[in-house]
Amino acid sequence: MCYKHQFYGIESHRCVQMTPTLRCNHRCLFCWRSFEHQVDEEVECPPEMILSAIPRLQKRALSGYKISPEVTEERFTEALTPAHVAISLAGEPTLYSHLPELVTLLKGRGYTTFLVSNGTRPWVLEQCHPYQLYVSLVAPNEATYLRLCRPVENYWSEIQESLSLLGSRRSAIRITLVEGWNDHLPDRYAAMIQNGSPSFVEVKGYMRVGYSRKRLRRENMPEHHHVHAFAGQITKFSDYRIVDENPTSRVVLLRRDT
């Protein structure tokens, strides 16, 4: 189980990791995907096609696990019937032109949906109603944002607008902490969190995987104690408190003090 099981009760083996588009309007240094092999031409699948393909593709993703001594028969059988869909992974989902319909269809089919966005297209997020909406906040100010995320255009004000949508929904702000790049000015993060008023804040250490290994160094991957300490700094400037943490995933969960 991943940390989302510990924090939110999500059964990892029944969770479909999917993206409706491989495109993105950011080029974050910490992203695991390749910008070098960007898909330029893309034909969009209709939402119904994506929905109907999920069971078949989930089964394919599970191939090889059935014979593993680490996987019980019961858990493998459960995994064949996914219950959750995490819409994220390798692209910005709001660039898919049918995202609101896709989220609604998935919900109608009984899936719990997690939508993870970089927050650059608030007008799309406004139309989407997932079980939990994530917006990434990976810089305390505009200058750090431009250096770390290398956006196609400057979307800083759009990100602020997306944060303002969070207070009325089940939502989370995700901070990916990259040591030496964005682990400063906790008071500025705190102010934006306070204004956005999400249900949760995840402060998560950058993991040096995929193509990010070509852009960042091992030293940019913070240890859990550093992630914990930075999350603690944020709590000093806000009324959010540390409520849980998972050292293996180097992630700390904050929630508003009630």
Ligand code: SF4
């Ligand atoms: S916003 Fe997400 S998908 Fe896009 S470059 Fe950044 S980390 Fe990668």
